[in-house]
Amino acid sequence: MSCHAxxxxxxxxxxxxxxxxGAGQLLTMEIECSRVCNFQCPYCYQDVETENELTLDELRQxxxxxxxxxxxxxxxxxGEPMIxxxxxxxxxxxxxxxxxxxxxxxxxxxxxxxxxxxxxxxxKVVLKMNSLDADRQNLxxxxxxxxxxxxxxxxxLKQAGYGGSGKSMAVSSxxxxxxxxxxxxxxxxxxxxxxxxxxxxxxxxxxxxxxDWLYVEPRQIExxxxxxxxxxxxxxxxGWKPQPPLAGERCMRHQFSCYVDALGDVMPCVGVNLPIGxxxxxxxxxxxxxxxxxxxxxxxxxxxxxPCATCDDREGCYGCRGAAYQLTGDYLASxxxxxxxxxxxxxxxxxxxxxxxxxxxxxxMKMVDSLLSVGEQKASxxxxxxxxCIFLDEDGCLEPVAFVEMVAQSxxxxxxxxxxxxxxxxxxxxxxxxxxKIHETVRIGDRLVTVASKDAEFGAFTMVNGTVMRDxxxxxxxxxxxxxxxxxx
Numbered sequence: 001m002s003c004h005a006x007x008x009x010x011x012x013x014x015x016x017x018x019x020x021x022g023a024g025q026l027l028t029m030e031i032e033c034s035r036v037c038n039f040q041c042p043y044c045y046q047d048v049e050t051e052n053e054l055t056l057d058e059l060r061q062x063x064x065x066x067x068x069x070x071x072x073x074x075x076x077x078x079g080e081p082m083i084x085x086x087x088x089x090x091x092x093x094x095x096x097x098x099x100x101x102x103x104x105x106x107x108x109x110x111x112x113x114x115x116x117x118x119x120x121x122x123x124k125v126v127l128k129m130n131s132l133d134a135d136r137q138n139l140x141x142x143x144x145x146x147x148x149x150x151x152x153x154x155x156x157l158k159q160a161g162y163g164g165s166g167k168s169m170a171v172s173s174x175x176x177x178x179x180x181x182x183x184x185x186x187x188x189x190x191x192x193x194x195x196x197x198x199x200x201x202x203x204x205x206x207x208x209x210x211x212d213w214l215y216v217e218p219r220q221i222e223x224x225x226x227x228x229x230x231x232x233x234x235x236x237x238x239g240w241k242p243q244p245p246l247a248g249e250r251c252m253r254h255q256f257s258c259y260v261d262a263l264g265d266v267m268p269c270v271g272v273n274l275p276i277g278x279x280x281x282x283x284x285x286x287x288x289x290x291x292x293x294x295x296x297x298x299x300x301x302x303x304x305x306x307p308c309a310t311c312d313d314r315e316g317c318y319g320c321r322g323a324a325y326q327l328t329g330d331y332l333a334s335x336x337x338x339x340x341x342x343x344x345x346x347x348x349x350x351x352x353x354x355x356x357x358x359x360x361x362x363x364x365m366k367m368v369d370s371l372l373s374v375g376e377q378k379a380s381x382x383x384x385x386x387x388x389c390i391f392l393d394e395d396g397c398l399e400p401v402a403f404v405e406m407v408a409q410s411x412x413x414x415x416x417x418x419x420x421x422x423x424x425x426x427x428x429x430x431x432x433x434x435x436x437k438i439h440e441t442v443r444i445g446d447r448l449v450t451v452a453s454k455d456a457e458f459g460a461f462t463m464v465n466g467t468v469m470r471d472x473x474x475x476x477x478x479x480x481x482x483x484x485x486x487x488x489x
Contacts, residue, residue, distance in 0.1 A: 012027055017255045021256060027257060028256065029062075031063070035053070038080055039141045039142055044206050054262055069285055082108050102124045107128065129172070164194050177214060177215060201246075204326045221244070254298065270322065271326065272293075272322055301314060352373075384447050398442040403436060407433075410452040430481075430482060440473065
C-alpha cells in the first residue's frame with residue numbers, strides 16, 4: 001500500500017491540500033508501471049492481470065498531464081517497480097519534469113549499483129519490511145527468501161547514502177497479527193537511523209480478504225498507535241494524534257492525489273479501486289473534473305455519512321476510505337475499522353441496501369428492490385418480478401412501459417442513496433424516454449439487474465442510460481430524461 005506517500009506532514013500543509021482540492025489540482029499522483037511482481041504478499045491489493053498494460057510512451061504522457069495539473073511528486077507503485085524494465089527511464093523522465101519521485105519496492109534488484117543510481121536521481125525509496133524476523137518476513141511476503149532480499153536492499157541503500165543524515169528513505173510495514181508485537185521496537189529502530197517508518201493498517205481487499213489470520217482488532221491498533229505517538233513525543237519531539245489508517249500521519253490523499261493503474265484506469269486510491277475513467281479514452285484533467293466520486297471525496301465534510309460525519313476530528317480525518325469502500329461498498333460510509341466507531345456499526349451504511357425509504361414510490365408502483373452497488377455516476381439495482389407487479393400483462397409478462405419505469409426508479413434510488421444524509425432530498429421528475437429497445441420477454445420470478453448511468457447533465461436536467469439484465473443477458477435498454485430540483489445540505 002502507499003497511504004503514507006507525500007501526505008500532509010510528509011510534504012504538504014493542510015492549507016496547500018485545501019487549495020489544491022478547491023482548484024481541482026493535483027499535488028501528487030500514484031502510478032503503476034506494471035503489475036508484474038515476484039512476491040506473493042498475503043495482503044496485496046493487486047490482482048494478477050498483466051496484459052494490455054500502458055506503454056512507456058503512454059506513461060510519459062500521463063506524467064506530463066499530472067505535471068500540468070500541478071503535481072509536485074509521482075509515487076511509483078506496483079507490481080514491483082524495480083523489476084520493470086524501463087523503471088530508470090520513467091524515473092529520469094519524471095525528474096526532467098521537475099517533480100519528485102517516491103518509489104515503493106520490495107527490495108528486488110536493489111543492487112549496490114542501482115541503489116547509487118536511485119540516490120543520484122534523488123529518489124525517495126520506500127522499502128517493504130514487515131519484520132526483522134526472517135520467518136515472519138517470509139510469511140508476510142509469500143516467498144522463502146524475502147528476508148534475504150529485503151535486508152540486502154536495505155544494506156545497499158544505506159551504503160549508497162540513504163538514511164541517517166543522508167538521503168531520506170522510509171520503511172513500509174503493515175500492521176498484522178503476525179508482527180504487531182515487534183512494531184514498537186521496529187519504529188524506534190528506524191527512528192534511531194533517521195528512517196521514516198510507514199506503518200499502516202491492512203485494507204481488506206485483494207489477497208487479504210482470504211487471509212483472516214492477518215487481521216488485528218481496531219482497539220489493538222489504537223493502542224499500538226498511542227504507544228508509538230508517546231514514544232515519538234518523548235524521544236524525538238514528534239507530536240501527533242493517533243488516527244486510522246496511518247501511524248504518525250493523516251491520509252487525506254483524495255483531496256490532492258489520484259491513482260492510475262497499469263491498464264490506465266484512474267481511481268481515487270488503491271483502496272477505493274473504483275474506476276472513474278481511463279486515460280486511453282479521456283485526458284486526466286477531464287476525468288478528474290467530471291468525476292462525482294472525486295468531488296464527493298474532496299468535499300468530505302459535506303459528503304461523508306454516519307459517525308465519521310460528526311466526529312470531532314473530521315476536519316483532518318475521514319478514516320480509511322479504502323476500508324470503508326471495501327467493507328461497505330460505499331466510499332462515503334464511515335470507516336468500520338476506526339476504533340472510534342466501535343459500537344456504532346448499526347449507524348454505518350452497507351450495500352446492498354433495500355430501496356425502502358430511498359425512493360418515493362410505494363407498492364404496487366415500486367419497481368426496484370435493492371441497491372446493489374454504486375460507481376462513477378452509475379448504480380446497479382436489483383428487482384425480482386412477482387405477482388403484485390401492476391405492469392404484467394394477462395400472460396404474466398412484463399409490459400414494455402415497465403422497463404422505462406424500472407430505469408427511472410433505479411436512477412431515483414441512486415439519487416436517494418447519495419442524498420439521504422441531506423436535510424431535504426431533491427425531487428426528481430421523469431420527463432421522457434427514447435431509444436428503448438426490448439430484446440427479451442420478462443416473466444414473474446425473474447431476477448433483474450438494472451444498471452443506470454448518467455450520460456449527460458444540463459443544469460437540472462439529466463440524461464440517464466439504462467440497461468436491464470437477466471443472468472447477464474440484456475432484456476431491455478434505453479435512455480430517460482430527468483429533471484431534479486435543487487438539493488439543500
